[in-house]
Amino acid sequence: MNTHDIEAFVAVIDTGSISAAAAQLNLTQPAITRRIQNLEQALGTSLLDRAGKPLKPTGAGREAYQLGRRVLRSVGDLVAGVAPDGTPTGELRLGITPNVGDVALAGPIDEVRASFPRLSLRITSSWSPTLIRLILAGSLDAAAVMVMQETEIPAPLQATPLGKLELAVVASRQLGLSRRADLKAVSAHPWIVNQEGCGTRAGIAALFAAAGLPFQVAVEAQGTELKLSLAARGIGLAIVPPWTIDRSADRDELTVLRVAGLPEAIHGWIVHLPMLGKLALPVERFRAAFAENLEALVKARLAGGARRKTG
Numbered sequence: 412m413n414t415h416d417i418e419a420f421v422a423v424i425d426t427g428s429i430s431a432a433a434a435q436l437n438l439t440q441p442a443i444t445r446r447i448q449n450l451e452q453a454l455g456t457s458l459l460d461r462a463g464k465p466l467k468p469t470g471a472g473r474e475a476y477q478l479g480r481r482v483l484r485s486v487g488d489l490v491a492g493v494a495p496d497g498t499p500t501g502e503l504r505l506g507i508t509p510n511v512g513d514v515a516l517a518g519p520i521d522e523v524r525a526s527f528p529r530l531s532l533r534i535t536s537s538w539s540p541t542l543i544r545l546i547l548a549g550s551l552d553a554a555a556v557m558v559m560q561e562t563e564i565p566a567p568l569q570a571t572p573l574g575k576l577e578l579a580v581v582a583s584r585q586l587g588l589s590r591r592a593d594l595k596a597v598s599a600h601p602w603i604v605n606q607e608g609c610g611t612r613a614g615i616a617a618l619f620a621a622a623g624l625p626f627q628v629a630v631e632a633q634g635t636e637l638k639l640s641l642a643a644r645g646i647g648l649a650i651v652p653p654w655t656i657d658r659s660a661d662r663d664e665l666t667v668l669r670v671a672g673l674p675e676a677i678h679g680w681i682v683h684l685p686m687l688g689k690l691a692l693p694v695e696r697f698r699a700a701f702a703e704n705l706e707a708l709v710k711a712r713l714a715g716g717a718r719r720k721t722g
Contacts, residue, residue, distance in 0.1 A: 427465030
């Protein structure tokens with residue numbers, strides 16, 4: 412068994428076809444086929460389900476893919492470790508949730524790219540439960556996830572705190588709702604929420620269910636400004652980060668509510684499998700920059716609130 416065979420197999424799974432893998436590795440299709448056959452012979456099992464397209468791994472192939480990526484990464488770490496500069500190279504596959512895209516893209520990703528120019532970044536945006544599954548499957552190296560406080564990060568993932576993402580409930584001023592409310596009061600109104608799969612949506616819906624109250628969905632919408640616009644028109648209540656309200660064109664049409672029983676923040680974590688190797692430093696750089704961004708947003712919001720009070 413050699414690493415070239417493993418590299419060919421991983422490329423086929425990543426691209427979905429032998430032809431695409433051949434183009435990626437600058438090889439002929441027969442060469443890719445021979446390498447995969449060599450790997451299957453060495454392992455004594457079939458790794459690809461060749462009945463359909465795109466090519467998909469068998470059960471043994473899925474396990475071989477995860478382990479194979481780790482082998483290739485270890486080889487890359489070995490090469491980088493003896494290189495004169497020892498800098499990380501290859502690919503860093505990062506996941507972020509859509510609701511923190513602004514936080515992640517406004518500095519942390521640029522900082523990683525500037526600090527590690529020989530490292531290419533592949534960014535995947537999805538909800539936290541999906542990102543966690545992708546890391547466990549070996550499809551991502553690390554992800555910035557936002558979860559409810561009581562949510563547990565599954566083993567064997569390692570998690571390092573990022574900080575808190577504050578949340579605020581907003582409603583149209585036309586509804587005349589009290590700024591202080593409880594779950595029962597707001598359960599009478601529909602909500603503007605993220606699509607199915609969002610862990611925060613599922614966690615909040617569970618809080619209403621535990622209280623024996625309905626959680627009505629008016630609109631599924633992605634994008635904070637869209638949610639604020641819909642809420643300002645009285646279509647439903649929405650949960651958004653507080654700093655987005657001050658920036659919104661609809662801020663004068665909105666009332667910010669404090670709802671007893673709903674979380675005022677969700678918790679951020681950088682999660683990854685153990686043994687990141689040479690990717691540990693870029694992941695830590697991303698985590699630190701991300702946490703600084705979150706902290707700066709909180710300070711800016713508090714400073715803005717203080718200026719409005721004194722004004």
